[in-house]
Amino acid sequence: MSETAIDINQFFFGYGNKKVLFDVGLAVPAGQYVAMIGPNGVGKSTLLKSINRIVKGQEGSIRLFGKELAAYSQKELGRLIGYVPQYHEQSFAYTVFEFVLMARYPYFDALRPPSEEDEKKVHEMLALIGLGDFKDRRVHQISGGERQKVYIAAALAQEPRVLLLDEPTAHLDPRYHAEIQQLISKVSRNLGLTVLHVTHDLNHIFSWSQKVIALKNGRVLMQGTPQEVLTPKNLESIFDTRFIFIPHPQTRQPIIVPEMS
Amino acid sequence: MMLEADTITKRRKMSVLILLLSLTALVLFLTPLVGAQPLSFSDIFSFSNDSLDFKVFWKMRIPRSLVAFFAGAILAGCGMVFQAIFRNPLVCPFTLGVSAGASFGATIYIRLGLPLSLFGISGISSFAFLGALLSVFIVWKLARIKNDASIAKMLLAGLVVSYFFISLIMFIQYTSDLYQSMRITRWLMGGLFVYGYQPVYDILPFVLIACIGIWRYTHELNLLTTGEELAISRGVDVRRTVKVLFVLTSLIVGGVVSACGPISFVGIIAPHICRLLIGSDHRYLAPATFLFGGLFLTVCDTMARTVVAPAEIPVGVITALIGGPFFLWLMQRCFRG
Numbered sequence: 001m002s003e004t005a006i007d008i009n010q011f012f013f014g015y016g017n018k019k020v021l022f023d024v025g026l027a028v029p030a031g032q033y034v035a036m037i038g039p040n041g042v043g044k045s046t047l048l049k050s051i052n053r054i055v056k057g058q059e060g061s062i063r064l065f066g067k068e069l070a071a072y073s074q075k076e077l078g079r080l081i082g083y084v085p086q087y088h089e090q091s092f093a094y095t096v097f098e099f100v101l102m103a104r105y106p107y108f109d110a111l112r113p114p115s116e117e118d119e120k121k122v123h124e125m126l127a128l129i130g131l132g133d134f135k136d137r138r139v140h141q142i143s144g145g146e147r148q149k150v151y152i153a154a155a156l157a158q159e160p161r162v163l164l165l166d167e168p169t170a171h172l173d174p175r176y177h178a179e180i181q182q183l184i185s186k187v188s189r190n191l192g193l194t195v196l197h198v199t200h201d202l203n204h205i206f207s208w209s210q211k212v213i214a215l216k217n218g219r220v221l222m223q224g225t226p227q228e229v230l231t232p233k234n235l236e237s238i239f240d241t242r243f244i245f246i247p248h249p250q251t252r253q254p255i256i257v258p259e260m261s
Numbered sequence: 262m263m264l265e266a267d268t269i270t271k272r273r274k275m276s277v278l279i280l281l282l283s284l285t286a287l288v289l290f291l292t293p294l295v296g297a298q299p300l301s302f303s304d305i306f307s308f309s310n311d312s313l314d315f316k317v318f319w320k321m322r323i324p325r326s327l328v329a330f331f332a333g334a335i336l337a338g339c340g341m342v343f344q345a346i347f348r349n350p351l352v353c354p355f356t357l358g359v360s361a362g363a364s365f366g367a368t369i370y371i372r373l374g375l376p377l378s379l380f381g382i383s384g385i386s387s388f389a390f391l392g393a394l395l396s397v398f399i400v401w402k403l404a405r406i407k408n409d410a411s412i413a414k415m416l417l418a419g420l421v422v423s424y425f426f427i428s429l430i431m432f433i434q435y436t437s438d439l440y441q442s443m444r445i446t447r448w449l450m451g452g453l454f455v456y457g458y459q460p461v462y463d464i465l466p467f468v469l470i471a472c473i474g475i476w477r478y479t480h481e482l483n484l485l486t487t488g489e490e491l492a493i494s495r496g497v498d499v500r501r502t503v504k505v506l507f508v509l510t511s512l513i514v515g516g517v518v519s520a521c522g523p524i525s526f527v528g529i530i531a532p533h534i535c536r537l538l539i540g541s542d543h544r545y546l547a548p549a550t551f552l553f554g555g556l557f558l559t560v561c562d563t564m565a566r567t568v569v570a571p572a573e574i575p576v577g578v579i580t581a582l583i584g585g586p587f588f589l590w591l592m593q594r595c596f597r598g
Contacts, residue, residue: 054493078496085490094483098542102483106496110477113544136270138540158495 003065005030005162005194006051011060013046020046022218024060028211030161033188033195035205035226038215039239044198047215048164051196052081064162078106082155084168087148096142096150097135100125103154122157128187129153145176152184156191163188165197177201181208202256205230214238230256274545277538281552288556289330292563293322297570325455329562329576330555331464332453332521333531335471337554339510340528341535341546342475345482346503347416350536351592353528354514357419358396360525361426363518364449366392368430371444372437385448386519393515396422397508415507451522451577453562460520467516472551474509478502479543486541524577526584527554533591 006028013021020043028034036044049055051062053069062069064080072080082103094102104118126132129149134142139150148168155163165184169177181201185208188195197209205212205226212229214221216238222229235243235256242259294300296317304314340353354360370388403418430449434442455461475482481502484492493499518524531554532546539549558576561583565576 049490052494054490074493074498075496078494081494083491083494088488093536094487094541098483098540099487102480102487103495105480105484108480110480155494164494 003030004028004063005032005065006196007061007063007066008047008051009061009063011047011050011057011062013043013050013055013057020218021050021057024215024218024220026213026220026223028162028194028196030065030194031192032211033185033209034197034211034213035209036196036198036213036215037200037202037205037238038221042215043218044215045166048083048166048196048198051162051164052077052083054083075106078158080160081162081164082158082160083164084148084151084155084166086167087144087171093138093140095136095138096126096131097122099139099150100154100157103157106158121159122153125153125157128156129183145172145180148172148176148180149183152180152187156187160193162194162196165195165199167198167200169199169201202230202235206253230254274539274542278545278549278552281549281556284556285330285552288559289326292326292559293318295563295567296322297567320457321455324458324461325453325562326559328455328460328464328521329453329559331461331468332517332524333527333558333561334551334555335464335467335513335517336524336527336558337531337550338471338475338547339514340554341532341543341550342478342482342506342510343528344532345486345543346506348486348488349416350533351529351588352416353526354510355523355525355528356423357415357511358400358422358426359393359511359514360518360523361423361430362396362399363389363393363515364523365426365430366390366395367448367519367522368433368445371441371448372433374441389519390515392426393511393518396426397511397515401507447575448522449577450575451524451580452565452573452575453521464517464520467513470509471513474506474513475543475547478506479547482506482543482547483541522575522577524558524580526580526588527558529591530580530584530587531557 004027006026008024008026011021011024012019024047036048038044046055050057051064051069053074064072069077100122101114101118104114104121107118108114123132126135129152131146131149131153134146134150139147142150152168163184168184169180172180181204184195184197187193199205209226211223212226213223214229214234221238222234232243232245243256244259245254245256247253248255298314298317300314300318304312305318307315309315336354343352343354343357344350366388367385369392370385375384400415400418400422403421404415430445434445437445481492481497484495484497485499485502489499532550535546535549535553539545558580561579562576565574565579568574
């Protein structure tokens with residue numbers, strides 16, 4: 001049995017009086033690529049943000065590599081976990097290089113400028129993601145797809161052991177959607193990262209993830225391998241709609257589409 | 262040189278900083294030469310206390326230019342910090358009630374006609390400073406309802422507190438006699454009346470705190486501008502950082518406003534122009550904004566005391582006349598894209 005990267009037990013969360021997550025329990029094994037699915041508004045993003053303390057949970061325990069979340073300082077979490085949010089607008093004009101360098105924050109000394117080592121790491125990550133030529137461009141002036149790559153490069157520059165991805169490919173066109181998904185799965189495999197990926201893209205799950213966690217109404221409905229979880233019957237109970245599975249003409253992997261009424 | 266280039270290289274940043282530094286040296290030397298009274302070079306450097314030109318230059322104009330420079334630098338620097346915290350280029354400490362609070366304190370002092378002074382600082386400054394502190398305290402308390410000081414709440418609290426204090430000021434003015442009312446109005450316009458070096462020493466601690474404080478937090482400011490969530494995910498303790506910066510800058514601005522009156526728009530104009538010139542990386546933006554804000558206010562103040570010489574226009578009027586249209590232009594830019 002391998003190490004558990006993220007271990008959540010009896011976790012509750014609410015905004016004011018509105019409860020969002022109830023008695024959540026789940027485990028993400030180290031080194032695995034885990035997909036999290038579920039209808040809009042069931043608390044997937046909130047759960048993700050609880051893990052690196054963007055929001056603070058109210059009850060229950062979150063353990064990272066066997067250690068309680070509360071025992072980590074925010075900087076330690078910054079060295080452990082990289083986070084890529086949904087595509088969003090950027091109001092201040094940083095260059096790509098500046099933006100990725102900023103992500104080295106958890107390694108900075110308060111009063112010293114970033115070291116050569118930090119700059120080297122940034123160049124390395126930009127090259128890895130294929131952004132070398134974009135170094136001096138301003139982040140708000142490049143296309144949405146390239147910008148999302150910049151966010152990924154920045155998260156990787158934190159040299160994390162865990163990546164939390166909150167629908168990073170939503171709002172992107174099909175070409176970038178596929179390209180960035182491939183990039184993430186390739187890089188995370190090569191670097192041996194643990195990935196927890198919130199997604200609505202059911203079709204790609206078979207090819208890149210080893211585990212699926214399904215959330216509904218603030219609770220974990222089921223978790224298991226893609227083959228176990230992604231069945232027509234399960235999907236119907238998760239999304240309250242019927243799905244049909246068709247084999248892909250080229251790969252024979254199932255394609256999941258909602259049934260027409 | 263294009264105002265907003267696609268790429269900003271390190272070399273460009275350094276050249277902008279060097280340019281601003283040279284301009285600073287030039288302006289600090291040249292502006293004291295300009296004024297209602299023309300000065301002769303030989304008298305200025307005669308170092309004789311009998312010479313009027315020597316006194317005007319070294320005891321009046323040089324300290325005044327220095328105070329203007331420091332005040333402008335601080336206001337601009339604090340504006341930059343607030344814009345980073347609130348991720349909004351239209352915010353400055355004044356939007357958060359500090360200036361209204363300080364003005365309220367000064368208004369009360371003038372209305373009561375008190376002649377007292379605290380620890381050798383003039384009474385009006387102490388009252389203005391206390392007013393600024395009061396507003397910071399109220400904004401902080403309001404924003405912390407339910408124990409969670411979110412940025413949007415702080416902004417709203419600041420607006421509410423501003424309007425509240427402005428109403429109180431109007432009420433006090435209404436109950437004042439003509440002379441007091443004039444004095445209040447005059448103070449609200451902002452101005453620099455400096456003789457000798459005491460005002461320079463008074464403002465110096467605030468300059469030091471601002472420089473050290475802002476320099477200490479440049480990395481955090483960078484990350485805050487990318488959004489609260491992303492900043493936390495990179496390891497910034499956002500709640501603590503925002504709290505420290507908010508209180509720190511409010512105090513510094515309170516200090517400056519209490520000395521010079523509410524001089525508006527410096528805190529918006531300087532950081533914005535510098536962002537266009539040098540980008541948003543606060544390691545370069547902070548020194549550039551300091552210098553530019555200082556330069557801007559020094560030049561405005563020189564205009565204030567020369568345009569209608571021997572009379573003076575309050576410098577706040579000049580910054581507002583330049584700042585108003587600039588603000589509109591900036592707002593349009595923001596809404597366009």
